[in-house]
Amino acid sequence: MIKNLYFCEHCRKKIPELGDIHFVEENSDRGFCSEQCILNFYKPYMQEIEKEESFFRSKLNLPEDEGHNELLGNEHYLELALNQPHEVWILENDLEQTFFTHILTLNVDSFTFYFILICTHVEGTPSFVFYRTLTGSEELVAKYRRDFRYEEQKSGDAAKEQGDEVSEEIIEEIELKKSSFLAHVLQLRSENDIPLEHFLNYDKFLERTVHNADEIYEYIDEDDEALKIHIKSFVEDKSSFFYIVVLMKIKDNSGRELHVPIIGFPSTDQNLYKYFATGKRLSENLKN
Ligand SMILES: [Zn+2]
Structure with missing residues (x-):
């Protein structure tokens, strides 16, 4: 009762x-x-x-x-x-x-x-x-x-929207990075994790994870690309999950450096979290 x-x-x-x-x-x-x-x-x-x-x-x-x-x-x-x-x-x-x-x-x-x-x-x-x-x-x-x-942006499409400010070459690079990360995530995922077909419902957590992450890691990948990983935990409907966003550092046409989200996804899997919580942890607290 x-x-x-x-x-x-x-x-x-x-x-x-x-x-x-x-x-x-x-x-x-x-x-x-x-x-x-x-x-x-x-x-x-x-x-x-x-x-x-x-x-x-x-x-x-x-x-x-x-x-x-x-x-x-x-x-x-x-x-x-x-x-x-x-x-x-x-x-x-x-x-x-x-x-x-x-x-x-x-x-x-x-x-x-x-x-x-x-x-x-x-x-x-x-x-x-x-x-x-x-x-x-x-x-x-x-x-x-x-x-x-708040800007409604699906992961990865951010740079495309700024199409006139970012070169074709960079957009292609982002697309490649995105598919390679996606492949990685699919490979590493546990069967009990949040189903892929529910990912869309979690898009709203991308922006908050980008701007108000609990943890931020920085590393240079094998292609010499500077990446940032933003991780934030959330509770919804009484169940908790992480939202993970991978951002890539790019330069726009005026030479300004910016980080664009290339992939964002939710997970309940500690192992996947550990996989992404890698590199140098940035100590700055973005909240303040
Ligand atoms: Zn009442």
């Missing part, structure tokens, strides 16, 4: 069916019985975010109210800011709580405004909006561009 015992995180009421629990945060088992409980639970967060905005505004000498509240209240813009924002920024704290900042740029009467909203995501889509604000100030919107920008 304990096996099916669920309580609302806010009012502690028993929730009879697993399917009736509302989840608000990714990778969190915090569940609620109703919209009202979600609101009440997150109220302190909302208040802090509001205080923070006031603080930003006073530092920048901006008025609390820039007007244009009709834009902020516009359902269509809200919809766009939720589902088709121009920028998404991810903030992750040390408890691995993740907040998303969506920014939608609006051009109204030859003025540029930024519709900013802070929310959580569940399964890659916005689930709960903590806050929304609107500003015409570049400086204010800059404060919300933190910690790292």
